[in-house]
Amino acid sequence: MNAKPDVQLPAVSVIMPVLNEERHLRGAVQAILEQEYAGEMEVVIALGPSTDRTDEIAAELVSEDPRVHTVPNPTGRTPAALNAAIKASRHPVVVRVDGHGMLSPNYITTAVRLLEETGAQNVGGIMHAEGENDWEHAVAAAMTSKIGVGNAAFHTGGAAQQAETVYLGVFRREALEQQGGYNVEFIRAQDWELNFRIREAGGLIWFSPELKVSYRPRPSVKALAKQYKDYGRWRHVVARYHEGSINLRYLAPPTAVCAIAAGLVVGAALTPWGFVIPGGYLAAIVLGSLPAGKGLPLKARLQIPVALATMHMSWGWGFLTSPRSLARKVIASRRPAVHADAGTH
Numbered sequence: 284m285n286a287k288p289d290v291q292l293p294a295v296s297v298i299m300p301v302l303n304e305e306r307h308l309r310g311a312v313q314a315i316l317e318q319e320y321a322g323e324m325e326v327v328i329a330l331g332p333s334t335d336r337t338d339e340i341a342a343e344l345v346s347e348d349p350r351v352h353t354v355p356n357p358t359g360r361t362p363a364a365l366n367a368a369i370k371a372s373r374h375p376v377v378v379r380v381d382g383h384g385m386l387s388p389n390y391i392t393t394a395v396r397l398l399e400e401t402g403a404q405n406v407g408g409i410m411h412a413e414g415e416n417d418w419e420h421a422v423a424a425a426m427t428s429k430i431g432v433g434n435a436a437f438h439t440g441g442a443a444q445q446a447e448t449v450y451l452g453v454f455r456r457e458a459l460e461q462q463g464g465y466n467v468e469f470i471r472a473q474d475w476e477l478n479f480r481i482r483e484a485g486g487l488i489w490f491s492p493e494l495k496v497s498y499r500p501r502p503s504v505k506a507l508a509k510q511y512k513d514y515g516r517w518r519h520v521v522a523r524y525h526e527g528s529i530n531l532r533y534l535a536p537p538t539a540v541c542a543i544a545a546g547l548v549v550g551a552a553l554t555p556w557g558f559v560i561p562g563g564y565l566a567a568i569v570l571g572s573l574p575a576g577k578g579l580p581l582k583a584r585l586q587i588p589v590a591l592a593t594m595h596m597s598w599g600w601g602f603l604t605s606p607r608s609l610a611r612k613v614i615a616s617r618r619p620a621v622h623a624d625a626g627t628h
Contacts, residue, residue: 329368377456424575539599
């Protein structure tokens with residue numbers, strides 16, 4: 284039985300953009316509804332045009348719990364889904380969760396406390412990748428290792444601190460409304476772009492390892508490659524859209540792609556010494572996979588170098604080939620998009 288809401292705690296709206304999430308949606312929503320939070324809570328699911336049983340499962344969840352609502356997202360795009368869910372929600376704290384993310388039991392309670400303690404506009408924590416088979420275990424290990432993702436605290440952990448961005452996020456509604464919500468041009472990297480705007484406006488983004496969301500990795504090499512290619516190409520869009528938002532960590536993958544390609548060409552056409560660069564990279568990811576795979580089954584450990592190379596090369600290639608047409612600067616006509624209207628859901 285749910286605890287009686289505590290009037291001293293702010294009410295919370297949890298927003299979820301979903302598309303083809305039949306595998307994880309029920310578990311993700313149950314993890315929200317079972318939160319150890321004494322304040323009022325609602326869940327708003329923005330439904331894209333799924334081709335699996337996502338809509339059916341969402342309808343079941345709505346019928347089972349009055350706190351769950353749905354809104355349509357005909358475009359299927361994540362930022363449009365988030366804005367639709369924000370507009371249909373009504374509470375002062377807005378928690379973003381994905382359809383394949385599982386909140387830890389005290390996630391919302393901790394996040395609300397951190398908003399109050401830090402004065403931040405957005406707080407977030409660790410993207411805790413967890414696999415369900417050997418390949419997913421390998422990807423999870425790669426995604427939580429420094430050789431895989433550099434020093435990104437929301438992947439690898441670290442001390443509580445001010446951050447450029449955080450995974451998902453728990454926002455003050457006024458921060459979202461001040462910024463006009465998510466930029467619908469950014470099919471990917473919309474979190475980074477929004478957090479950049481919040482920081483430019485003087486707001487604080489706060490990372491804390493106390494917050495953890497379990498994340499299910501992509502189930503195949505092809506799916507992982509597409510995910511990281513999209514990450515790379517949209518991160519380049521952010522760099523074009525917001526001058527000064529790039530740093531050396533983001534330039535490492537495209538630099539590696541160029542260096543390896545050059546080494547292969549030189550090695551094949553001029554001198555075998557050219558193969559030192561791709562050979563050195565291969566040796567580095569093999570050695571780097573050893574500590575990352577500690578405790579995993581042998582089949583999973585053997586696949587970690589494949590996951591690392593897929594992530595690095597796909598991100599770098601996506602960054603290098605990112606077309607300028609992906610996002611056009613639009614004057615802030617999007618700003619009214621997320622102001623809440625009571626009773627719209």
